[in-house]
Amino acid sequence: xxxxxxPGESAWIPVVDGVAMRSLVEGExxxxxxxxIDPEVHLEPHSHAxxxxxxxxxxxxxxxxxxxxxxxxxxxxxxxxxxxxxxxxIDPKGGPMVILHVAVSLPRSSPSFHQMIERTxxxxxxxxxxxxxxxxxxxx
Numbered sequence: 406x407x408x409x410x411x412p413g414e415s416a417w418i419p420v421v422d423g424v425a426m427r428s429l430v431e432g433e434x435x436x437x438x439x440x441x442i443d444p445e446v447h448l449e450p451h452s453h454a455x456x457x458x459x460x461x462x463x464x465x466x467x468x469x470x471x472x473x474x475x476x477x478x479x480x481x482x483x484x485x486x487x488x489x490x491x492x493x494x495i496d497p498k499g500g501p502m503v504i505l506h507v508a509v510s511l512p513r514s515s516p517s518f519h520q521m522i523e524r525t526x527x528x529x530x531x532x533x534x535x536x537x538x539x540x541x542x543x544x545x
Contacts, residue, residue: 417441424529436508440525442493443501449528450492456509457485464502466495492528 417425423443430437439462442448450469465478470491477483478499485491495502 420525421446421529424525426525434509438506438508440504440506441501442495442504442529444495444497444499446495446529448493448525450490451528452488452490453524454487456487457483457491458507458509459483460505462503462505463500464495464504465499466493466502468493 417427419425423446425441427439427441428436429439442464444464460482461477461479463479465476467474468477468483468491469475470483470485471489475483493502
């Protein structure tokens with residue numbers, strides 16, 4: 406099963422191979438989004454001008470915020486302040502990871518769900534088997 410193949414769900418949108426997003430609700434500068442990330446995918450370190458909040462629904466991985474790694478797993482929540490570099494590596498032993506993600510912005514600069522898809526495409530990379538990772542992109 407891949408990120409876009411969750412049974413019974415037609416609202417999952419494939420972002421890149423191995424990553425799918427589902428918008429639950431959005432409005433007035435806030436979006437509640439489900440991410441489903443396959444184990445061979447990682448989100449490269451990046452930053453942006455809005456904070457993030459989230460809860461791991463299932464799966465396990467290493468969330469690194471401002472150079473500080475932290476293991477996250479089912480029911481763990483996190484907060485990432487604006488402009489701090491952060492990235493995520495999924496633990497392949499834990500299977501795919503699903504995250505309930507809250508994206509918050511000022512209404513003027515609020516990213517739409519489709520803008521969130523584009524931002525995710527920019528940082529989601531498949532981990533090559535037993536090789537070096539792709540060089541991180543420049544800071545947003």
